[in-house]
Amino acid sequence: MKKWVVPEHSNKAVQRASRTIGRGTGTPEEVQAARAVLSNYRLAHAFPLNAVTVTVRQRALDVNPNAVVAERRKRLPTILDKLRRHPTMSVTTMQDLGGCRVVFHSVAEVEKLVAILRDLPRSKNRVKKVYDYLRDDPGPRDSGYRGVHLVYEYGASKKEYKGLRIELQVRTLLQHAWATAVETMDLFSGSELKYGKGDPDVLRFFVLVASLMAHEEGTAPVPGAEGSTEELAAELMRLEMDVGVLERLRGYASIVGEHARTDRRNTLTLELWRSEGILTVTVHETLADAEARITELEAMDDEDLDAVLINIARISQLRDAYPNYFADTGRFTDFVESRI
The missing domain is CATH 3.30.460.10 (Beta Polymerase, domain 2)
Known part of the structure; x- marks a missing residue:
């Protein structure tokens, strides 16, 4: 008992x-x-x-x-x-x-x-x-x-x-998946993205992904990221080239x-x-x-x-x-x- x-x-x-x-x-x-x-x-x-x-x-x-x-x-x-x-x-x-x-x-x-x-x-x-x-x-x-x-x-x-x-x-x-990625970045890098602190480009990257996911699920977009899927994806691609979020996440997976x-x-x-x-x-x-x-x-x-x-x-x-x-x-x- x-x-x-x-x-x-x-x-x-x-x-x-x-x-x-x-x-x-x-x-x-x-x-x-x-x-x-x-x-x-x-x-x-x-x-x-x-x-x-x-x-x-x-x-x-x-x-x-x-x-x-x-x-x-x-x-x-x-x-x-x-x-x-x-x-x-x-x-x-x-x-x-x-x-x-x-x-x-x-x-x-x-x-x-x-x-x-x-x-x-x-x-x-x-x-x-x-x-x-x-x-x-x-x-x-x-x-x-x-x-x-x-x-x-x-x-x-x-x-x-x-x-x-x-x-x-x-x-x-x-x-x-989105929340997990943010928590993984914070957990392994010591950042505080979860609290809105960190590299502005990395924070923006996660905002854009969230809005693309909202489009996928038919729910409300994130404030400040209300553009079309094409506009969001184009900005996301530019940011990934600059800050390499996906590359970092793959590294943590080891x-x-x-x-x-x-x-x-x-x-x-x-x-x-x-x-x-x-x-x-x-x-x-x-x-x-x-x-x-x-x-x-x-x-x-x-x-x-x-x-x-x-x-x-x-x-x-x-x-x-x-x-x-x-x-x-x-x-x-x-x-x-x-x-x-």
């Missing part, structure tokens, strides 16, 4: 810990204590995340039996970095400490699942907000990111978790290795050492073992290490759910090459 982590601190204590990290003014002891508070709060999202994922998985597989469904806890270094970038923020307002992801083949499948989940009767874990980055509410981000996000609030039987929020991302294969391919439900950790290009996938027998390992890795505070805890129904789908850790951007590069 799983032993779920419960929140051990009040919201006010979590908010104080967030400020300690965000402002960067605490003593080493105060910073360490703040990290421990935030780590507990993050890990306490595992139970509500599991509760939401059970419902989402069932409904997603009803829409398409081949849908990829996975869940993950937000990495502690990512949380700490966000607090430093936004010193007035508290993790109690973050909606994605626990995240579930569904990847479908088509926009129609994405929209069908979203419609089902929004109107699910008798669900105590309520959808509080829907962000449609495909059409009009709010539409594609300026960066080119596309997909649909649903924010859940836990409200079922376990009172200690009430009010904790979980984010569901629903994407098509193309939308997932680290891809073979990993376990069983078909039972697995909790695992991924450890990527960027400079050596070494990826280790460890399957854990219990959630507690996985949480202990991820806590140990994050305590190293090494910028060269990227570690994440993942729960997935079939490990054979791991590469489909998190291809950025395998530098697997084949679908993205194939799409771009077919357009330029």
